[in-house]
Amino acid sequence: MAVSVRRLLAAMVAVAAAAASRATAESEPGWNVAAPDLLYAEGTAAYVRGDWPGVVLNMERALRSRAALRALRLRCRTRCATELPWAPDLDLGPASSLNHDPGAAALHDLRFFGALLRRAACLRRCLGPPSAHLLSEELDLEFNKRSPYNYLQVAYFKINKLEKAVAAAHTFFVGNPEHMEMRQNLDYYQTMSGVKEEDFKDLEAKPHMHEFRLGVRLYSEEKPLEAVPHLEAALQEYFVADEECRALCEGPYDYDGYNYLDYSADLFQAITDHYVQVLSCKQNCVTELASHPSREKPFEDFLPSHYNYLQFAYYNIGNYTQAIECAKTYLLFFPNDEVMSQNLAYYTAVLGEEEASSISPRENAQEYRHRSLLEKELLFFAYDIFGIPFVDPDSWTPEEVIPKRLQEKQKSERETAVRISQEIGNLMKEIETLVEEKTKESLDVSRLTREGGPLLYEGINLTMNSKVLNGSQRVVMDGVISDDECQELQRLTNAAATSGDGYRGQTSPHTPNEKFYGVTVLKALKLGQEGKVPLQSAHMYYNSHRLRGRTVATLSMWITAF
Structure with a gap:
């Protein structure tokens, strides 16, 4: 056992030392982009001065810098996760021996933290100096609100780049549909000669959402043959976007307000707090990917709905094999759906029981569901034991995944919500009445x-x-x-x-x-x-x-x- 410990420690020290020596030498080559926050500040300053070419130069560079930084983090986190998965590389005996051998338990801890150190060294080496570029919460909100495009549409118009001005205005308006001034600008652009319909494009459109909305529109127009390729493309793009969203969750720990001032946690509590936050962020990708600026709420059951549309579209074009596959995939998420079960029974009768039985749900959907349920179990456990809140974004989660104490608590909260909603409705009516009375009285x-x-x-x-x-x-x-x-x-x-x-x-x-x-x-x-x-x-x-x-x-x- 002592020999194994020395060999393991020697291997860990060698790997960590080698990684540290290469940390500054092997960062991503060719990075010479200024920080997006500095570029954005220069762009707004140029706008105040009326320096329209300066606005265009700096705002375009700010958008490219932010996109490049995002791509760098995605590339590094994906590469390091692939090269250094959470898997032991040394055989230290069966896990059952841990119960009776403290030395073996210590070795397993070392294996875990050894993998953690190697992953951290890989990320540091890959990210390099650009990883220091962290946007403030306020500035990140400005980018998410698409504010750079508001500046750009004015600047483009001032320098007579009408096509780009229209695209920038449309991009901003899609993210801010209640912005009346931009609505007026778009109405004005539509009256101008030389402006084409294709100029009104969303430069920040997400591929998976674009394909999904197009596929659903064709489906609603009873064009299943044209809808299928777009819905399939939407699924493919969805899983890509989901992996990207999840990778971006693995950032610094986000403290609540000023809680960092009195935050005190031991090693494992600190790891738990951060990891649960990361898992919660990854689960929230469901909501993020189902959201579109033009909608007040995200699409409900967004991923399963793809298979719902597809099963019926395939049925309409006579492809019963794919119809069965998509129906079975949908039933992974909603096994008690009577309508889908009836559809599946019909497709099976048409195709034949023997051939239909050999068709399985789509593998990537099975993997997605399995991983999601494992994450939910951990998050509900953390909610139950540590009191760390978790709001499940999915309606298809089986009840058995949720601890019984939480089930009872959520039932009570739902009943309370109904009562509060009624009270709020009555309160709002009272407020409206009071406002009307005060307006009429006009008293000091x-x-x-x-x-x-x-x-x-x-x-x-x-x-x-x-x-x-x-x-x-x-x-x-x-x-x-x-x-x-x-x-x-x-x-x-x-x-x-x-x-x-x-x-x-x-x-x-x-x-x-x-x-x-x-x-x-x-x-x-x-x-x-x-x-x-x-x-x-x-x-x-x-x-x-x-x-x-x-x-x-x-x-x-x-x-x-x-």
Whole structure:
């Protein structure tokens, strides 16, 4: 055993030393692209100056730099995962011996961390200096909102590059369909001579979504023969996009707000926290890939729906072999679907029982489902034991994957959600009535109120009043919610808040230098019902909102000033 340990340690040290020596010498060659955040800043500065060629140069380079950085991370993570999989390369005996041999258990730990070190060294060597380019959350949001194209469409128009201006405007509008100014710009472009229909193209279109939407449109137009190639291409592109999305999840640990200031975890808890976050991100790829800017919600059951469309399209063109394959694949996700089971029975009768029985569901779908269920089991376990929230993005997850305690909890949350929705509906009606009454009265509120009333709840302290805060009807209270509830609200904000006040999208109430995020109670509850945030977080937000309202109400006494 001692010889095995020495041999293993020697091998690990040799590999780590060799990797470290090559870390700076073997990074990706030819990288001379500036950081995307610097290029974006230069582009916006050029826009302010009216330097339109400068806007085009820097914004185009910013987009290319971000895309190149993304491609580099994908390439490196994929290559290192392929070259260095999580598999032991030394035979240290059967795992059953670990129960009685502490030395063997230590060796297995070393094998695990040895593989981890080698993977990390591979990534460091591959990524090199560009890996230091990390976009801030605010700037990443600007790219996701397609803001560079807003600047570009103006600059292209100013330098008479009309075709590019139209494409940039259309690309921005697809990602921001409520942007009325851009809608007007597009209407204007349509009236201009020389502008063609094909100029209105989405430069950020995702291949899998483009093929899917085109295939569904042809399917709806009863053109199954034309729809099939696009739906098959959509499936192929989906699995490529899924692997890319999953690889990009393997980034730095994302702390909730300022939690890093008091974050304290031992080795295995820290590994657990990060790995669970990565797994949750990978599961969320389901939602990301099913989303399109033109839709308020993602497509439901996006991947299984491909097989649903395909089975019927193949039936319509008389290809019963493929119809059976797609029907069986769909039933992998929804085994109790009666309509699909009836379709499969019909296809089987037409083709013949013997031939139909030899047709299996598609292998890549089987692998996808198996991997997804294993990840869900780990995430539900972490939710049950460590309290790390996980919102399952799929409706096809078998109930047995979810721990019984969580099943009961989720049932209770669903019932609570129904009740809260009814209360919210009544509350919204009351608010609308009050707003109408206040509008009609047109009274000066400052003449009708004065501070006074007692605090209604124990444990809540008034720390600042209007006099201290230098303004009327202002108050600061402490103890309204607990520290744990505060952290829960921070997690909800990270998951659901949008830039601005949460109501009208105003990014700042006073000056452009202020940045904040907001989420309404109604939005949080709706997201909870849709499964996009934990229902318990939305419910807690609702309750704390009501508590705050009651407490504030006790501080004011309404009097008649006539």
